[in-house]
Amino acid sequence: MRPLYFTIILLGGLLMAGCTIGPNYVRPKVTLSKNFSETNPMTTTNQPVSEWWKTFKDPELDKLIEGALTQNYDLQAAYARVRQSRFQRNIVAADLFPQVDADGGYAFSHGSKNVVLPLGGGGGGSSSKTSTGGTGTKVQSHAEKDSSSSDSSSASGNSSAGGNNDSAFDNQLSPLGKGGLPGADTDLYQVGFDASWEIDVFGAKRRQVEAANAEVQVAANRRHELELSIVAEVARNYFALRGAQARLAIAETNLADQNEVLELTRSRARSGLAMEADVARAAAEAATTSAEIPPLRAQTREMIHALSVLLGREPAALENELASGQALPATPPIVPIGLPSQLIERRPDIQEAEREIAAGNARIGSAEADLLPKFALVASAGLDSSTYNNLFDLSSRYFLVSPTVTWRIFDAGRILSNIRLQKSIREEARLQYQASVLKALQEVEDSLVNYAMESERIHTLENARDQNRLALHLARQRYQHGLITFLEVLDAERTVLSSEDALAQSSISQVIDLVTLYKALGGGWELAGP
Secondary structure, eight states, X not given: OHHHHHHHHHHHHHHXXXXXXXXXXXXXXXXXXXXXXXXXXXXXXXXXXSSGGGGGOOHHHHHHHHHHHHHOHHHHHHHHHHHHHHHHHHHHHGXXXXXXXXXXXXXXXXXXXXXXXXXSOOSSOOOOBOSSOHHHHHHHHHHHHHXXXXXXXXXXXXXXXXXXXXXXXXXXXXXXXXXXXXXOEEEEEEEEEEEEEEEOSSXXXXXXXXXXHHHHHHHHHHHHHHHHHHHHHXXXXXXXXXXXXXXXHHHHHHHHHHHHHXXXXXXXXXXXXXXXXXXXXXXXXXXXXXXXXXXXXXXXHHHHHHHHHHTTSOTTTTHHHHOSOOOOOOOOSOEEOOOHHHHHHHOHHHHHHHHHHHHHHHHHHHHHGGGSOEEEEEEEEEEEESSGGXXXXXXXXXXXXXXXEEOOOOOTTHHXXXXXXXXXXXXXXXXXHHHHHHHHHXXXXXXXXXXXXXXXXXXXXXXXXXXXXXXXXXXXXXHHTTSSOHHHHHHHHHHHHHHHHHHHHHHHHHHHHHHHHHHHTTOSSTTTOO
């Protein structure tokens, strides 16, 4: 009948394992406005594009971003962290299943002759070899086996409870002494299997797996957030490079014009039509413009270095590819920004914060399960024999089945404190989630207004540049006819150079503001990797 009892206990445990303690997770609800407040005629509520960098229609930019997504070392490290979290989840999930170990070995022991048996048997017994004396051997072997099984059960229980495996009874004395029967030599051959299983009756381990699954998703969203940042960083550095090259071209063009004016002024001075002071002013103006060129060249080199490192290459690797200047790409006339409600699903940092809440919620259930008893089943089976020839006989078999129950009835409030701790961690995660949503909304709104205002500023600067060019042209004509002084020509040249440089910087700011907007909308990571 004993096997029947064991079967009933096992089936009862499996039936009870259907319940799971702790709160079930409910995704937090956030009330948002229907539309962004900073919308303008350049935006639409259509779904934002995923590969937003392709709206600039720049093949070089597309190539750089594709390279960064496959070669960036920080991103590869993020992939490794996702794999680590998956392996950690598998380790946690393994606790749901029984653990089975196979063992085998040989032992020879000699008992002390000075040990007195507790049941009246005298010490100093015969020292004859007991290779055929199976009775004494069986007593010793099963005593050792029971002790080993008990230790295995204790270790399993401690591991699941999160404590150490040390026991106050590890060095417990035996009435037979460590050598076995007094004065007896004992041989023991053994092969067998040991199994232990802590039945997840109240769902503690399932909550741990639930938390581990959430942590896998947290790691994945962190990787997505890094992908988004890398794409935006490549675009920013690329546009900063093209902008610096455009400003450098403007400065070099103006320097060439000023050198022509300088030569003309010198020629007029030699003819007595201009003063030496005009020559000095022209030379100073050309030198001032020339001094602005080295910092711009340094900036272009820095941007090339930054892009090379983002692609996982040496700083000068892209020198030949990017050294030749190209114009800044035009921004798209209409930018789809979607709705605030879509932002929650698109932003990986918001998804990361939400998964942190789910992980914290699952850990509460795992902590609450410590208030309830734990059920375990320990079993072992194998073959024991004092001689190798008889080891595989049917009569050498042994088995042990030991259902156990442990219940932490007193722990000085440790369990309750841990439950309160996990609830506090979940509350912190919930607040962080709310903060992440508000931060995302702010980033979108700020990016919208910055992009709109910079676009408006560009139109004003373009008009100013055109008028200043016209004024410079007229000033040069009037100077050649002796109607104005050379100082007025220099002032007109400075104004043109300043307006052209301001327009170039505004164009850089506009395209980078658009990149910032795309990043704030959370696009780009969906197609970046597995």
